[in-house]
Amino acid sequence: RVRTHLELRRQKRTIQESFNKLQKLEEVRDSLVHMIVHDMRTPLTIIAGYIDLLSNYNQEQLDEHHKEVYDTIRAQAAILIEMSSAILDVSKMEAGLMKLHTTRANLHKTIQDVLDSFGSLRGERQLIFDDPDTPFFFKCDHHLISRVVLNLINNALKYTPDKGTIKVTIENRDNSIIIGIQDNGMGIPEEYRDKIFDKFSQVELRAHKKKFSSGLGLTFCKMAVEAHGGRIWVTSELGVGSEFWFELPKIE
Numbered sequence: 355r356v357r358t359h360l361e362l363r364r365q366k367r368t369i370q371e372s373f374n375k376l377q378k379l380e381e382v383r384d385s386l387v388h389m390i391v392h393d394m395r396t397p398l399t400i401i402a403g404y405i406d407l408l409s410n411y412n413q414e415q416l417d418e419h420h421k422e423v424y425d426t427i428r429a430q431a432a433i434l435i436e437m438s439s440a441i442l443d444v445s446k447m448e449a450g451l452m453k454l455h456t457t458r459a460n461l462h463k464t465i466q467d468v469l470d471s472f473g474s475l476r477g478e479r480q481l482i483f484d485d486p487d488t489p490f491f492f493k494c495d496h497h498l499i500s501r502v503v504l505n506l507i508n509n510a511l512k513y514t515p516d517k518g519t520i521k522v523t524i525e526n527r528d529n530s531i532i533i534g535i536q537d538n539g540m541g542i543p544e545e546y547r548d549k550i551f552d553k554f555s556q557v558e559l560r561a562h563k564k565k566f567s568s569g570l571g572l573t574f575c576k577m578a579v580e581a582h583g584g585r586i587w588v589t590s591e592l593g594v595g596s597e598f599w600f601e602l603p604k605i606e
């Protein structure tokens with residue numbers, strides 16, 4: 355018995371050592387990712403700026419096809435910038451260093467601007483937003499919330515086939531609002547519906563496809579919404595579509 359107990363203690367120590375090593379490795383990986391992404395963002399922002407400049411400069415000479423090409427480059431560069439911002443912000447929020455800059459502004463406009471930014475990237479898919487013309491003043495960090503909506507619409511576009519429909523709604527409640535982004539895409543298997551909000555988590559079958567994705571978009575959304583004291587969740591049916599919802603409390 356003594357020998358068995360000694361052996362158990364030895365094994366426990368080995369497990370603890372392996373765990374510590376893994377934790378260290380994870381820290382090294384995180385700081386490496388942080389460093390690479392941070393350094394990548396500056397040239398990316400410059401590229402995006404020059405694309406804007408070029409397309410404005412050549413506006414009259416461009417035919418429809420070239421306009422579409424510019425739109426696609428611009429939208430893809432915006433997605434890359436958004437991805438790198440999400441990676442940097444997730445580590446900032448994890449370290450408790452993210453500050454909210456709340457203002458009372460027109461939330462309808464914030465959302466409409468995000469929808470407009472997709473340009474031709476939406477393809478033949480329809481982006482529908484209820485009631486964009488009536489101003490709806492709401493206090494939150496508008497920059498952060500517009501990035502949450504951008505991430506959710508970007509996912510909806512990624513996982514919805516051509517001719518699909520993506521619908522954005524706002525429900526105004528007494529003490530909160532609920533924003534919904536609904537698509538009629540492939541849906542999410544039940545066992546993944548909680549996991550997809552975790553860092554680097556993707557629905558397994560799709561992770562093998564060489565789609566450019568970080569698995570951080572929803573982690574960022576969850577953290578940004580929770581930083582507002584809100585919550586985010588998904589309802590989905592395989593082959594029918596997914597509905598992402600987030601609730602934000604009304605603050606004075």
Ligand code: ADP
Nearest residue numbers: 509510513550556557567568569570571572596
């Ligand atoms: P990414 O899209 O970069 O992989 P996200 O954190 O945004 O990372 O999403 C995690 C995973 O959740 C995605 O890889 C995808 O499998 C799944 N997912 C997210 N949104 C949708 C959606 N609208 N329809 C189907 N699957 C989705």
